[in-house]
Amino acid sequence: MVQDRRAHFQPVYESSQRDRHAPDDEQLSRSTSVYHRASPWLVMSGLPYDVWTILCTDWQQMVVNLRTEKRPFNIHTVLRRIRLEVKQFADAAMFDLAEQGYATPFHQLAACIISVRTRDEVSLPAAIRLFKVAPTPEAVSRLGVERIAELIRPSSFYETKAYNIRDLAARVVSEYGGELPCDFEVMTSFRGVGPKCANLTLGIACGATEISVDIHVHRVTNRWGFVRAPTPEVTRRALEEQLPRKYWVEINRLLVPFGKHVCTGTLPKCSVCPVLEYCRQVGVTAHR
Ligand code: SF4
Numbered sequence: 001m002v003q004d005r006r007a008h009f010q011p012v013y014e015s016s017q018r019d020r021h022a023p024d025d026e027q028l029s030r031s032t033s034v035y036h037r038a039s040p041w042l043v044m045s046g047l048p049y050d051v052w053t054i055l056c057t058d059w060q061q062m063v064v065n066l067r068t069e070k071r072p073f074n075i076h077t078v079l080r081r082i083r084l085e086v087k088q089f090a091d092a093a094m095f096d097l098a099e100q101g102y103a104t105p106f107h108q109l110a111a112c113i114i115s116v117r118t119r120d121e122v123s124l125p126a127a128i129r130l131f132k133v134a135p136t137p138e139a140v141s142r143l144g145v146e147r148i149a150e151l152i153r154p155s156s157f158y159e160t161k162a163y164n165i166r167d168l169a170a171r172v173v174s175e176y177g178g179e180l181p182c183d184f185e186v187m188t189s190f191r192g193v194g195p196k197c198a199n200l201t202l203g204i205a206c207g208a209t210e211i212s213v214d215i216h217v218h219r220v221t222n223r224w225g226f227v228r229a230p231t232p233e234v235t236r237r238a239l240e241e242q243l244p245r246k247y248w249v250e251i252n253r254l255l256v257p258f259g260k261h262v263c264t265g266t267l268p269k270c271s272v273c274p275v276l277e278y279c280r281q282v283g284v285t286a287h288r
Contacts, residue, residue, distance in 0.1 A: 071277045073226060079247060081274040082254050085262065092256035093120035097127060098204050105180040105205040106137050106172055109187060110165050112197035118155040120256075126152040130165075137178050140169035164192035182206035195233065203249035211239050212252045216259025221251075223263060225280030 097111050111127035130151045134140040149162035168190045172180045187198035200212035213236040221227050227238035262269050270287035
């Protein structure tokens with residue numbers, strides 16, 4: 001019922017006047033509790049049902065209004081709320097892989113190649129299967145392409161990826177003495193490795209401060225109205241301008257599960273989203 005009413009409210013995009021007067025969490029919960037306290041008294045007052053309904057609807061409408069009022073965007077509050085929200089979901093695959101002991105640049109980069117256009121639920125077990133059989137670049141380079149393909153098989157384009165991983169392992173052994181250097185140019189010189197994988201590897205395995213923008217980070221930050229960019233690469237450059245450096249690595253870890261479970265590609269769950277008041281919902285024409 002509440003969701004239906006919300007459809008009639010236009011988001012307030014740039015109204016700084018209204019933003020200044022937007023309620024904080026305490027005011028919002030006070031209004032809600034006033035409404036709940038008032039309802040029984042209205043019933044007992046003997047007012048005609050129609051009058052009671054109008055009064056209650058007005059109260060309810062006011063509460064909905066307060067909830068949909070837009071506040072000035074605050075990246076610190078938004079990320080703090082999302083950090084709490086995603087605790088219930090599985091960690092993003094590359095961070096999970098590092099937690100499981102595969103945190104070297106080689107492991108991260110090879111796993112990122114496997115993850116391209118493949119769901120985390122498929123790519124993470126595939127990477128672990130490969131590393132259990134061949135835990136080092138030397139061991140992977142000794143495997144045939146067919147064997148690598150067999151190990152990572154459920155992932156999409158597994159034959160091409162197997163070829164790229166074998167090539168990566170062989171070059172790491174022959175050109176870098178078995179240790180992949182923490183270098184963006186070197187990483188992106190391998191087949192199947194783009195800026196997203198290189199930056200994610202640099203962030204997780206090398207402790208570098210880099211932003212990795214995948215489709216989730218791109219979609220969510222643009223829906224917020226925090227950046228306005230047509231592609232993930234342009235989003236990455238915009239985030240480098242605007243996002244405080246302390247969030248550069250963490251933003252991927254937060255927005256991958258958030259984008260998978262809350263701010264989904266189609267029908268995002270705006271009605272239960274913890275950052276609705278801050279989000280301009282750019283391009284969202286329908287939601288749950
Ligand atoms: S779910 Fe809706 S309100 Fe939440 S971030 Fe996505 S578009 Fe914004």
